[in-house]
Amino acid sequence: MFEVVLYGLALTLLLFSFLKDRKKTRMALMKAWKAFENIAPALLGVLTLIGLVLTVLSPKVITAVLGQNTGIWGMFLTSLIGAITLIPAFVAFPMAASLLAGGAGIMQIAVFVSTLTMVGTVTAPLEAKYFGWKVTILRNGLAYLFSFIAASIIGMVLR
Amino acid sequence: MKKYKPYLLLILVVIADIIVLFMNRDLGIRVAVNTGSHILQMLAVLPPIFILIGLLDVWVPREQFMRYMGEESKMIGVALSVLLGAAAAGPLYAAFPLAAIMIQKGVKFSNILISLGAWSTMKIPMFLFEITSLGSSFATTRWLVSLVGIIVMSVIINRLISDDDKQEIFARHKAG
Numbered sequence: 001m002f003e004v005v006l007y008g009l010a011l012t013l014l015l016f017s018f019l020k021d022r023k024k025t026r027m028a029l030m031k032a033w034k035a036f037e038n039i040a041p042a043l044l045g046v047l048t049l050i051g052l053v054l055t056v057l058s059p060k061v062i063t064a065v066l067g068q069n070t071g072i073w074g075m076f077l078t079s080l081i082g083a084i085t086l087i088p089a090f091v092a093f094p095m096a097a098s099l100l101a102g103g104a105g106i107m108q109i110a111v112f113v114s115t116l117t118m119v120g121t122v123t124a125p126l127e128a129k130y131f132g133w134k135v136t137i138l139r140n141g142l143a144y145l146f147s148f149i150a151a152s153i154i155g156m157v158l159r
Numbered sequence: 160m161k162k163y164k165p166y167l168l169l170i171l172v173v174i175a176d177i178i179v180l181f182m183n184r185d186l187g188i189r190v191a192v193n194t195g196s197h198i199l200q201m202l203a204v205l206p207p208i209f210i211l212i213g214l215l216d217v218w219v220p221r222e223q224f225m226r227y228m229g230e231e232s233k234m235i236g237v238a239l240s241v242l243l244g245a246a247a248a249g250p251l252y253a254a255f256p257l258a259a260i261m262i263q264k265g266v267k268f269s270n271i272l273i274s275l276g277a278w279s280t281m282k283i284p285m286f287l288f289e290i291t292s293l294g295s296s297f298a299t300t301r302w303l304v305s306l307v308g309i310i311v312m313s314v315i316i317n318r319l320i321s322d323d324d325k326q327e328i329f330a331r332h333k334a335g
Binding site: 002005006007009010011012013014018024025027028029030032033035036038039041042043044046047048049050051052054055057086088089090093094096097100104106109110113114117118120123125126127129130131132133134136138139142143146149150153154157158 | 165166167168169170171172173175176179186189192193194195196197198200201203204205206207208209210211212213214216217218229241244248249250251252255256258259260272275276279280284286288289293297300301304305308312315316319320324327328331332
């Protein structure tokens with residue numbers, strides 16, 4: 001659905017750009033291609049790594065771990081899964097919802113959603129290519145700690 | 160050797176995949192199928208994002224970026240950075256090329272981090288989906304807490320890294 005909106009927006013703006021200035025449009029497309037070319041090799045590596053990790057660590061395994069644990073250790077474990085894996089939101093959110101319905105703690109689910117979206121261990125090499133390791137480690141490390149704070153606040157608000 | 164360096168991770172993972180295939184044929188095949196579908200998903204979502212980044216680069220001049228999101232931009236810069244990240248769709252790795260353009264255009268580094276953070280966890284499409292699956296109080300609380308957290312973390316990171324670090328990062332993205 002959002003892909004359709006995204007494609008619609010990109011193509012409409014591209015058409016406007018083309019009507020206004022063909023040379024600039026050509027330049028924009030060339031820059032787009034260059035940006036892609038720049039990221040492609042590392043991205044292919046990351047995607048194959050995700051393919052491997054997510055197959056071995058299947059949603060079944062993840063569900064078993066997320067569903068059972070409560071308390072701070074449960075949060076710690078779910079945060080690790082969230083930080084390591086890279087599951088698209090349209091898979092992860094319904095999974096989290098069914099876990100909540102099944103009795104999993106709200107804070108465990110919150111820490112899972114936050115680490116999953118904000119912390120990217122498998123994408124870290126790619127991130128470091130753009131920002132260097134120092135910024136990458138700082139950003140992911142702080143986001144990891146922040147996920148616990150966010151989960152605690154969500155836990156308090158939704159009590 | 161330098162030519163092959165970007166492919167190092169890919170080569171290592173493929174070797175690991177082959178080892179898995181020999182150890183457990185079924186698992187190896189599932190890995191191959193999943194890897195293929197991840198690559199296809201990427202190819203489906205990336206073209207419009209890169210076209211938009213290219214258009215942004217060509218049509219919005221550096222002066223505009225610097226005025227609204229540069230060192231002197233204050234609150235407007237923060238708000239625009241959140242908007243730019245939150246309006247996005249697609250996985251976080253698609254935000255890195257956008258960040259590269261922002262660096263080239265002279266955007267303040269903390270604002271780039273804010274955009275990156277907003278893209279990671281505050282995207283509007285994702286927020287809407289989060290409401291439908293986890294409830295509006297869960298999603299709204301998380302969105303608001305993330306807004307505060309991302310701005311605070313971006314300022315902290317911006318303080319923690321030195322000007323030399325920043326220069327080194329900016330030098331990676333010299334417009335070419």
